[in-house]
Amino acid sequence: MSWQQWVRGFLLALAVVSSTFLAYLLLTRTESTSPRTAAPKPLRDQADAGMEQFTFTQTKDGVVQWEVKAKQASLYEEQNHALLKTVEVTLFGVRGRELTVEGDEARLNTSNKNFEIENRERDLVIHLDGGYTIYTNHVQWTDKRQELETQDPVIIEGKGMRITGRGLLGKVEREEFQVLDDVRVDLDAAQ
Numbered sequence: 001m002s003w004q005q006w007v008r009g010f011l012l013a014l015a016v017v018s019s020t021f022l023a024y025l026l027l028t029r030t031e032s033t034s035p036r037t038a039a040p041k042p043l044r045d046q047a048d049a050g051m052e053q054f055t056f057t058q059t060k061d062g063v064v065q066w067e068v069k070a071k072q073a074s075l076y077e078e079q080n081h082a083l084l085k086t087v088e089v090t091l092f093g094v095r096g097r098e099l100t101v102e103g104d105e106a107r108l109n110t111s112n113k114n115f116e117i118e119n120r121e122r123d124l125v126i127h128l129d130g131g132y133t134i135y136t137n138h139v140q141w142t143d144k145r146q147e148l149e150t151q152d153p154v155i156i157e158g159k160g161m162r163i164t165g166r167g168l169l170g171k172v173e174r175e176e177f178q179v180l181d182d183v184r185v186d187l188d189a190a191q
Contacts, residue, residue, distance in 0.1 A: 047074035047083070054084065058113050058143065066091045066141070068108060068115065080111035087117055089141075091148070091172050093129075098172055099148075101126040101139065113143035123155075130175070132158035136168065146173050154179055160188040 054073035058065045070084035084106040091099050103117040103124050117124065118138040126134035135155040141148050148170035156163040156179065167180030 048077045049075040051075075054082070056082070056108060056110075064092050065143075065146075068106065070106065075110075080109055082108045082110060084108060089115070089117055091141075093172055093175060095129070098175065099126055099128045114141060116140040128158070128177075130158075132156055132177075134168065134177070139168070145171075147171055151180075162186045162188075 051073050052071065054068075054070045056068045058067070067090045068084065069088045071086035072084065074083045076082070086104065087106040088100065088102045089106070101117060101124055104119045106115055106117040108115040116138065117140075123135040123137050124139060126136070126139070128134065133156070135157075136150050136152050138152050139148055139150045149168060151167050153166050154164070154168045156177065163179055163183065163185050165179035165181055165183040168177060169180060170177040
């Protein structure tokens with residue numbers, strides 16, 4: 001018997017013994033365990049603070065520009081933002097309330113005062129004081145420019161017309177709203 005055959009035989013025997021030993025350990029050492037309970041959810045998703053019935057108001061020269069109300073808020077101080085649940089936003093113009101929108105969730109940047117609001121399963125409904133209603137699933141507010149915008153599909157209805165398209169740019173101070181792409185206007189002949 002050559003030394004190569006001897007090494008092969010030894011390695012084969014070692015593999016069989018190791019496999020048998022592992023099988024023995026698996027069969028004799030297994031214990032039934034109860035299913036693991038889920039780890040407790042961290043409070044407020046590791047937020048610095050959390051609160052119910054949150055209100056945030058932005059003013060300029062003593063005049064309210066906009067107000068955000070939420071049933072729940074999680075505040076993250078280092079990131080300068082708040083995550084809001086069940087939200088209502090009201091924007092004010094020179095004549096008072098200009099528009100109101102309600103959404104499931106919002107993200108508010110507490111530093112630059114920008115925010116985004118969205119619904120998960122249905123469109124946002126934005127009520128304009130002039131009698132128009134805008135439907136879309138997501139909008140963002142840029143406070144420095146006083147603009148409301150989205151790149152998503154939009155529908156504007158009111159005063160006998162329906163405007164559909166993609167994207168919206170709203171300049172609240174000038175009370176101008178522009179549908180950006182794929183614009184279609186349907187006029188109601190009854191009005």
